[in-house]
Amino acid sequence: MTWYLRKEEGIRTSPTEKIGAPDGLWVKCPSCSKPLHIKELMQSQYVCPHCSYHFPIGSKEYFRFLFENGEHTVLFEEIEPIDALGFVDSKPYPQRLAEAQKKTGLSEAVRCAVGPIGSHTVAVAVMDFGFIGGSMGSVVGERIARTIRYAAEHTLPLLIISRSGGARMMEGSLSLVQMAKTAAWLAQYAKTGLPYISVLTDPTMGGVTASFAMLGDINIAEPKALIGFAGPRVIREATGKDLPPGFQEAEFQLDHGFVDLIVDRRELKNTLLRLWDMLCSR
Amino acid sequence: MEVILDFERPIVELEGRIAETKRLAEQTGLDISDSLSALEERLERLKHDIYQNLSPWQRVQLARHPSRPYSLDYIHAICEDFIELHGDRCAGDDKAIVGGIGRIGVHTAILIGQQKGRDTKSRQYRNFGMPNPEGYRKALRLMKLAERLRKPVITFIDTPGAYPGTHAEEFGQAEAIARNLYEMAQLRVPILVFIIGEGASGGALGIGVGDKIYMLENTWYSVISPESCASILWRSWEYKEKAAEALHLSATDNLKLGTIDEILPEPLGGAHKNPTAVFRLVREKILQDLPPLLSIAPEELVPLRLEKYSKMGRWREKTASP
Numbered sequence: 003m004t005w006y007l008r009k010e011e012g013i014r015t016s017p018t019e020k021i022g023a024p025d026g027l028w029v030k031c032p033s034c035s036k037p038l039h040i041k042e043l044m045q046s047q048y049v050c051p052h053c054s055y056h057f058p059i060g061s062k063e064y065f066r067f068l069f070e071n072g073e074h075t076v077l078f079e080e081i082e083p084i085d086a087l088g089f090v091d092s093k094p095y096p097q098r099l100a101e102a103q104k105k106t107g108l109s110e111a112v113r114c115a116v117g118p119i120g121s122h123t124v125a126v127a128v129m130d131f132g133f134i135g136g137s138m139g140s141v142v143g144e145r146i147a148r149t150i151r152y153a154a155e156h157t158l159p160l161l162i163i164s165r166s167g168g169a170r171m172m173e174g175s176l177s178l179v180q181m182a183k184t185a186a187w188l189a190q191y192a193k194t195g196l197p198y199i200s201v202l203t204d205p206t207m208g209g210v211t212a213s214f215a216m217l218g219d220i221n222i223a224e225p226k227a228l229i230g231f232a233g234p235r236v237i238r239e240a241t242g243k244d245l246p247p248g249f250q251e252a253e254f255q256l257d258h259g260f261v262d263l264i265v266d267r268r269e270l271k272n273t274l275l276r277l278w279d280m281l282c283s284r
Numbered sequence: 285m286e287v288i289l290d291f292e293r294p295i296v297e298l299e300g301r302i303a304e305t306k307r308l309a310e311q312t313g314l315d316i317s318d319s320l321s322a323l324e325e326r327l328e329r330l331k332h333d334i335y336q337n338l339s340p341w342q343r344v345q346l347a348r349h350p351s352r353p354y355s356l357d358y359i360h361a362i363c364e365d366f367i368e369l370h371g372d373r374c375a376g377d378d379k380a381i382v383g384g385i386g387r388i389g390v391h392t393a394i395l396i397g398q399q400k401g402r403d404t405k406s407r408q409y410r411n412f413g414m415p416n417p418e419g420y421r422k423a424l425r426l427m428k429l430a431e432r433l434r435k436p437v438i439t440f441i442d443t444p445g446a447y448p449g450t451h452a453e454e455f456g457q458a459e460a461i462a463r464n465l466y467e468m469a470q471l472r473v474p475i476l477v478f479i480i481g482e483g484a485s486g487g488a489l490g491i492g493v494g495d496k497i498y499m500l501e502n503t504w505y506s507v508i509s510p511e512s513c514a515s516i517l518w519r520s521w522e523y524k525e526k527a528a529e530a531l532h533l534s535a536t537d538n539l540k541l542g543t544i545d546e547i548l549p550e551p552l553g554g555a556h557k558n559p560t561a562v563f564r565l566v567r568e569k570i571l572q573d574l575p576p577l578l579s580i581a582p583e584e585l586v587p588l589r590l591e592k593y594s595k596m597g598r599w600r601e602k603t604a605s606p
């Protein structure tokens with residue numbers, strides 16, 4: 003629905019790629035402009051040690067600092083996207099997919115894995131915004147549904163980290179129904195008595211927020227993350243009004259009752275472990 | 285006044301000529317029955333040519349036709365009795381979603397639908413059929429009521445989208461829709477969904493998860509409206525026709541994609557040309573499809589629904605090489 007919006011707001015850079023650039027050992031914090039060494043940044047979970055700016059990151063980075071020694075088994079990579087509609091806008095969808103795959107080195111906008119976090123084995127899905135705006139098409143929906151199912155069948159706690167502009171236009175109604183599919187599997191997972199923790203990062207919008215991302219037993223947001231249904235530009239156009247500062251940000255969502263906690267990424271793993279220690283002890 | 289869509293002009297012109305010919309014949313007393321029947325034959329052919337070869341964008345135009353029957357028109361026509369119920373028991377009563385208890389033949393059902401208005405005032409009152417979170421929560425309350433009273437749920441989809449307003453965001457539009465998807469997946473009574481006009485994205489799906497999804501012939505159902513899609517991907521609303529094509533949003537496309545179960549035919553020219561026939565068809569469909577669904581135990585119905593949605597989507601599954 004709205005995966006493009008943040009790009010248009012001009013806020014988003016693609017820092018993971020910048021960070022990963024072979025010659026770029028130093029990056030400038032976009033918030034406080036201080037130079038940061040890549041090693042220092044990695045050690046602080048890609049949060050600026052000076053101003054706490056949260057660099058947008060993807061599945062690789064989350065997997066690296068969440069799983070013990072980064073150890074995990076990737077799941078459902080065999081599910082690959084196809085061009086069911088023959089969708090062509092400025093370029094054909096297959097070309098868009100191939101370019102996204104080449105640019106990110108990923109097969110789709112979500113990566114799913116199982117592995118140890120602390121003393122817990124956890125089923126994890128992390129979205130990658132770099133892949134067509136983290137948009138949800140059939141593959142994202144299917145991989146997430148299967149991860150939920152996997153967690154239920156193996157009685158594992160479930161963690162989904164969202165970062166997405168919403169449902170993917172190039173798959174039309176096939177993308178839309180993924181919202182229903184993922185929500186239906188979460189409702190099924192609820193019967194296990196295990197917790198589903200949803201982490202909403204910057205940005206989480208549209209059909210992703212309006213399905214699995216908002217349905218956490220516990221919803222955690224990263225500081226200042228933009229979280230909502232309609233994008234700011236769409237709201238401005240519909241209402242003809244400027245939006246107040248902080249509108250739809252994590253703190254706004256906390257104040258309005260839609261997230262349980264705002265957690266600094268440097269504290270994320272520890273917070274998750276405390277929750278799982280309390281909720282998943284046998 | 286009857287709204288004429290651009291592609292309908294040749295039909296209206298020919299109808300005008302036929303009327304004019306008739307008037308002349310009456311005035312002059314000449315026998316023109318031959319040329320008149322030729323003209324009328326031409327009109328029928330023209331109507332078929334136009335209405336049976338509609339482009340996706342023309343279908344969108346028909347789906348939005350201001351004379352089309354809306355949810356309450358269907359509800360009042362197909363129910364022998366109907367009592368509307370109001371409010372989400374929390375924050376308010378959204379006028380863009382209506383709901384209540386109705387009797388259809390031997391069945392009592394909870395009926396819910398997105399509601400548009402017909403004139404400037406009622407359009408505003410109904411917020412152009414764009415629900416706020418209160419609407420989705422009212423719908424959910426009524427669905428839970430249906431579950432408790434063991435009555436089936438029938439929903440009517442007709443929305444250009446959930447309302448993108450500041451209030452909607454403050455009150456959790458995303459959460460309200462997500463919650464409905466979650467609860468509808470597990471609802472222990474049958475749910476029938478009729479797409480009667482516009483089925484735009486999460487706003488439509490928020491009351492659109494069910495055991496049977498029907499689409500009227502001239503409606504659209506997709507992840508985004510053609511205009512919004514065009515403005516994002518082509519950077520201009522001008523490309524809405526292209527976007528409508530690319531999105532595969534018609535009933536036939538959705539049936540092929542497996543996102544709906546059945547297409548209900550409309551009278552030539554659209555549901556508004558003969559609403560009574562459309563109401564009769566929808567009522568017959570309900571009376572025909574409810575009994576088998578009602579005979580399924582809830583313990584089986586819910587897994588069947590999960591299976592239905594699990595299959596949706598298109599992907600390739602690489603098998604591990606030996």
Ligand SMILES: [Zn+2]
Pocket residue numbers: 031032033034035036050051052053054055
């Ligand atoms: Zn900084």
